[in-house]
Amino acid sequence: MAALLLLTAACGSRVPESEFENRPTRENRTASPGPAHGEPIKVGIITSATSPVGGAAFTGPRDGARAYFDALNAEGGVGGRPVEVLTCDDGGSGVGNNECVHRLVDEEKVFALVATTALDYAGAPRVSRAGVPDIGGQPIGPAYDTYPHLYGIYGSQAPRDGKPGWGGRLYGGTEVYRYFKREQGARTAAVVSYNQAASAAYAQLVTRGLRAEGYRVVNEEVDFALPNFQAVAADLRSQGADLVFDAMDTHGNARLCQAMDSVGAKVTAKVTNVQNWSDSVREDYKDAPGCRNALWVTGSSRNYDDTGHPAVREFRTGMRGHAGGDRLSQWELEGWAAAMWFTDAAKSCGDRLTRACVERFVTRNEPYTAHGLLLPVSFRPSEEPPKTRRSCLSVARWSDDAQDGKGGWITQGGDMSENCFTVPQLPYSP
The missing domain is CATH 3.40.50.2300 (Response regulator)
Structure with missing residues (x-):
């Protein structure tokens, strides 16, 4: 994923x-x-x-x-x-x-x-x-x-023969959901999406992964043109969601967070993706400090705020x-x-x-790590799609208290090379 x-x-x-x-x-x-x-x-x-x-x-x-x-x-x-x-x-x-x-x-x-x-x-x-x-x-x-x-x-295990993945199907793992279930004890997850095709398709994929890991899933859809985030936030609070995943852009996420703060919807983690793993969250979420400090990110590279690594x-x-x-x-x-x-x-x-x-x-047999910046990357094609895979995960959460009060991302779950899970691989269409 x-x-x-x-x-x-x-x-x-x-x-x-x-x-x-x-x-x-x-x-x-x-x-x-x-x-x-x-x-x-x-x-x-x-x-x-x-x-x-x-x-x-x-x-x-x-x-x-x-x-x-x-x-x-x-x-x-x-x-x-x-x-x-x-x-x-x-x-x-x-x-x-x-x-x-x-x-x-x-x-x-x-x-x-x-x-x-x-x-x-x-x-x-x-x-x-x-x-x-x-x-x-x-x-x-x-x-x-x-x-x-x-x-x-x-990296990729796909044959890369001119067709996406294996016969037009790609596969993704459930390691993100496994992590929050194991490390944070999360049991109920909300997935918020727009009433727009690409957003809905991604939300369905996230929902499948969460259910495969045993979560109770709450699906929330907002109108792309006239989103009512207040109603969504109120329902998240009443449903008792531990986690919130989204299928929205940064602007939509910021507005959702503002609504969550305004109605008092508190979650263990508001999970976003690597594209939003940046210093700009200070400004993007400036009107939602509570939700901002519940932001978590996951990815496949070492936290850029991990200054202990050379x-x-x-x-x-x-x-x-x-x-x-x-x-x-x-x-x-x-x-x-x-x-x-x-x-x-x-x-x-x-x-x-x-x-x-x-x-x-x-394409050599030895995976590449960019001197420790990346989880091992390789291109060893498999004729058949994997049913399970051992996947590692880089995890961080935002804290306003990090970096001498300037705010920053704090690595979670130990070193990314050891934060690993053997998880099912679920098919999806690109």
Whole structure:
């Protein structure tokens, strides 16, 4: 479930108002000055920086990757060769995404793509056909479980033979629900969704997982255009929900939290996803301090506020002075890890850097952890979908008292590599 990102507010694509808007712009072309002076290695980053869900929704992985490559170039690059980063904003549309792929792959001849974060990855088949490695992308849709040469940040066991998952079916585990049942004693969970197709479909998937773990589930639906969060919050209180999961965007979550505070609906955890694992909760939930301090997140990467870990400290140091660096997020950390993954793969090739060599590193038997930032990632395809899987989980909760009273995320459940469960894998259609 960790790899299934919810973006239900973004139904439909923005129609460009002019030919200029329909043509994605290359945001930047950088090879930071430093000891690296050899022939540049071109790397592309595609981001839905301007999209229907807002300008900051997708930029974290891009900013984290760029910060890593800047630090890398200052230290000598890859064998003395700097990494030249070319970024492209696809506008959150399939047309724009195809344009970005054409520009970076066909015209600029990038060696690889890194930290792709696209609302509609329509150009994925073209990337795959060109044999361009796409490393560490965010699996917003099914592309990273569909095509060869695409390597999502969380790995995949799917055959990736041109069809999603196994015969068009993907599978997700119930480890999140198992965690809250075991560690927090939760028994009743509410799932709040919009009356909108994508939101309802995700809510159904969450409901199935909760019931598989023995929860009593309360389903709440709100009108997308005129949501009555007060009524939902009142029902959550009367139903005695321990947990609240959602199939909504950040704005909807903030309004729900405000309503919960206003009616006195207290829960053990208001559970959100990795996309909302950021410092911005201070402002997003500023009018709901009670609910804000009940926010929990789960994912597959180490908490960016876990400053006791050396790889996290290196990430935070590298982000200083970069766009977005004053407001950290988990997606920035995962973008940093994606750039590190590509770099480690490239360095493994020595002076014979080829795409085939990079992909041998990515698909090797030894799982990749980005020096402890990621749970072990691998791409070992299975002919049959797994019925059960041992899955580990990174968990954190927000506290206004953390970081000397500035607020921050506190790691829960011990080290993520030991917070593990053997859970059933449930099928769903992408």
